[in-house]
Amino acid sequence: MIETPMGQYMAQNPGLKYIFFGGKGGVGKTVMAGAASIWEAQQGKKTLLASTNPVHSLSSLIGQDVFGKPTPVEGIPNLTAYEIDTKETIEKSKKEIREKIAWFLKFADIKTKADEFVESATMNPAFEESAMFENMIDLMFQDEYEAYIFDTAPTANARRLLGMSSVYSMWVNKMVQSREEATSLKDLLSYSKKKKEQDPLMDYLLNLRERMSHAKDLLTDDKLTSFFFITLPEALPIAVITRFIGWFSEFNIPVGGVVVNMLIDKSSVKDDSPDFVKNRVAMQEEHMETIWKEFDGQVRSIVPLFETEVRGTKMLKRTAEILFS
Ligand SMILES: Nc1ncnc2c1ncn2[C@@H]1O[C@H](COP(=O)(O)OP(=O)(O)OP(=O)(O)O)[C@@H](O)[C@H]1O
Ligand SMILES: [Mg+2]
Structure with missing residues (x-):
């Protein structure tokens, strides 16, 4: 029972x-995410539905091109949807890193081309994730909306994304510390009392630390933030969110609850229904047992398997009514 x-x-x-x-x-x-954003907008909140998922899923879900810039959703007052351009975000991030590295090499009088460093700093999946993460928190900091619904990237990425805010601040603290030591050593060694040099790298690190700590404050505040986990009445999706909920608790990230999706309506299954349907229903029933046990008190909603896939705002409204009943 819910x-x-x-x-x-x-x-x-x-x-x-x-x-x-x-x-x-x-x-x-x-x-x-689409259904929840419609519901929030219907509550009168100025709402942003944003996708940091590197697949064109949002535009096809709502049947409108929302790629690359925040776009008002037709027929839904208060709702803006935005499918973030992953490639553009990553390129922008690379350019910033390139400038910083180039500055640093010049500052440290190292005669190496920046390109090598840039390559090694940006040629890994963690860099892309961190660029997307920064994009997400930028949206949060701009604070133009009253509700934000994020369609997060699947599975392990989400955890790394969040773990990263802790790791980031640890890393930046270390960087800042060694920069401070290097600077004071340099001051000590320089006889001439030159005026204090501008240090864009230090400024950047301090700013990054500030942003990460602010992001962490927001993401761990259970008055503001909630993560919902979706499962099907099937073994693997259940195992995945069980792991997720454990991880998230470790990071003090507020878990709002569990949504069960695609449960077959038993009343539609008759004696003469095909065996595979009956078997599926029996299988789902078994996994529902596990769900009630495993997520005791955390199940928020059960959404049935619809007769078609979910596309367009009309169908999303229908989903929202069930999700928030
Ligand atoms: N209750 C439902 N009844 C029928 N079809 C559904 C239901 N929920 C989702 N779908 C359909 O299942 C498919 C997968 O849904 P969706 O794209 O939201 O999953 P996702 O978790 O975002 O996937 P990905 O991990 O690829 O991003 C879509 O075609 C969607 O329309
Ligand atoms: Mg998706």
């Missing part, structure tokens, strides 16, 4: 501003 349904949960947490959906690939994260 103890606190989604609608009631939202009513109990009226200040929620940052809402995320996580879960295994294909379980309905984008659909639920």
